Amino acid sequence: MGFPRLFAAGVIVPAALVGLLAGPLARLAQADTVLQEAGTIYPAESTYPFEGTAGQQITITLDSTDFDPVLTLLDPSETEIAFNDDFGGSLNSKIIITLPEDGTYTVVARSFSGEGGDYDLVVRASTEFEITFAEAEALVLAEDYPAAIAAYTQAIALDPSQSTAYLGRAQAVLGQVYLEQGEAIEGPEDIPLEARELVIADFEQAAILLEADGSEDWALSLREQVEVLRNLESFN
CATH class of the missing domain: 1.25.40.10 (Tetratricopeptide repeat domain)
Known part of the structure; x- marks a missing residue:
């Protein structure tokens, strides 16, 4: 895109x-990290659960130089509540969201084209x-x-x-x-x-x-x- x-x-x-x-990936101040992963998607998708609380403001980033990343966030009932492809003037993806309830959320990291490759995924507290x-x-x-x-x-x-x-x-x-x-x-x-x-x-x-x-x-x-x-x- x-x-x-x-x-x-x-x-x-x-x-x-x-x-x-769209706009450039933010050069943001360090914030509390909820989850951080480096991995390889092959052929198309990986999922990562994390514990969240109602009202928690989080930012999720998915960066890769190997493929076009796409992010999806599922709530504790596995319903999609956020999605992003291409944030910040690049192909990388980013979601900024306030969590609606307590429970186990799931980040779905995938490739837009279905191609695999290395990536970095971070879930952290949002900056102001x-x-x-x-x-x-x-x-x-x-x-x-x-x-x-x-x-x-x-x-x-x-x-x-x-x-x-x-x-x-x-x-x-x-x-x-x-x-x-x-x-x-x-x-x-x-x-x-x-x-x-x-x-x-x-x-x-x-x-x-x-x-x-x-x-x-x-x-x-x-x-x-x-x-x-x-x-x-x-x-x-």
């Missing part, structure tokens, strides 16, 4: 409405940034874009090195525009000037951070989209 482009064939797509935001970022994501899903923008801004204040928060805020701005104007938005030229300026600023900062993390392709994609906005005849 790849980064959601906002512009295709001259028409803007409301990326804030179509799924989980991650908790705030997850709240912002939930507000986007609820289409409460003003509150989401405020939450992303708070996340940026907690850790300004995370491109995910800048991208999230930009997409929340676009989501608010679409919610308010709907079919009146046929292309990027229809986005109000103030909203365009906000999106440009956040995309530019995210591109800088992505490039610093080694995600040159993702940074280039953002800069191309910035150029689309800057080159609009109505932009001044």
